[in-house]
Amino acid sequence: MYSIGTPGRPWGEEEKKQWLAAQTVKRSYADEVLNQLEAVPDYFSVIQYGALPYDESRYPLYALLPKAPLADAPWVLVTGGVHGYETSGVQGALLFAREYAKTYFDNVNLIVVPCISPWGYETINRWNPLAIDPNRSFYPDSPAPEAKLLMDFIGAMPQSFLLHIDLHETTDTDNSEFRPALAARDAIEQKAWDIPDGFYLVADEAAPNLPLQQAIINEVSKVTHIAPADENGLIIGAAVPSEGVICYDKRKLFLCGGFSHATYCSTTEVYPDSPSATPEICNRAQVAAVEGALQYLLK
Template structure:
């Protein structure tokens, strides 16, 4: 048992029920607007990419259209790659990095790869600057066809509808100070478990798939991103967020077992990026640029493999 103060919602040691979820939801006021920050940039790209509305979320009358952009009709002679951002809505550079990639670099891959980009998978959480969706569900542990999270079901269906094998999927995330200040304590409270504090790594890192390791692929991404921002070192125990560092800037999870977004395509090359926007030596622009560099390095490596 830790000596940290109990989370303000729920009873320590008891998983949340509907009352606690409702109490949590009541604390989640919108802090920014998907319809102002994200949707206009997506719609502005419709003259350069094929725009797809792949679902709608309706949370107590708040409706959010889910968008993806592709670089034209699928060419079966080309490999296919998926880029996702905003699975966790609070992870801003995941959304902004995906948009910046579309605006500045995606055209470089015309005729080389079928690109599919979903810039903001979780718009309700984007507005609340939260990790969970409306129902206090973490989308990045629930990517299945019958998921309890509508965000996940919609994206899984979009991928299935492509009817082509995927070569690559890169999922853009952040690790922030709020992970320790809010989200991990909330998770422990929701599940009726003890909260064990950890440290937040200062820098960029990747999460490889423990069941489909691609060390050279990850190395290529780390080398490219290191030109833009610093790479997170291991802590004194040799870990990053409690997981052993398996190579410079890389940890691994069994992505499919954990229901992670990066597992939904079954691609040969998959990874999750993690940028640290709260670093005193990083700016929002640098974080967005790191995401773009990671996407481009991932594509370049996969297309040359």
């Protein structure tokens, strides 16, 4: 039983306040994210597109946009840190922007949004302070400012996106903390599944584009191991149509990977709790995923 709430009864405002009071800051968004923006190549303009209302001075939101967009080149969106606790989603996006994006400047227009949920990053949380999961909140009039501010910013742009890759992790705390909290908050029993040991992808059920997903898997496999299916042939309860790939209906679930309406999309899932994983490996796996997708599109 979770430590907050009454079994069988969804949380009200009092339980949400109890949950919020139990959260603590464990790392610095300013030190680990904002300071790194100073090192991105001159190709990028660093644009503030909003600030989280919990503390606007502490949680400004930034995107990296091309200073001089190429007129006939496709647009690519890379997002990280929708779930702030998934560290390599943030650090992998920053690493790609700093050290690897320059390879593609002559062929695509890159937008990188490295940390959508900075409060979640600092407190190592899946939810925001309102006990809302931003990655289930990409819909009109979203109550999650993390989602709404990004949708408003991207939605105001005239261009369409050829590719959107959203960088995530699946961690052991998904089972030990976040799914039990979800079950308590909503008073709905959550199905249990084994955390897969390795990297996998979540494609869009409506347009999975499996050759793209396989190209990403092939590139990531040079950096870290790919998650095998479990004894039932599934990964986190979902069918596996291609090695290391599952599918979700991203728009129906209001996921970040679906809001941009990109022609091609993929959500990465790095496994940082593997005995063979290190923060460096996890960050480079995220970079490899972005590069695998770009190389596939540019063939």
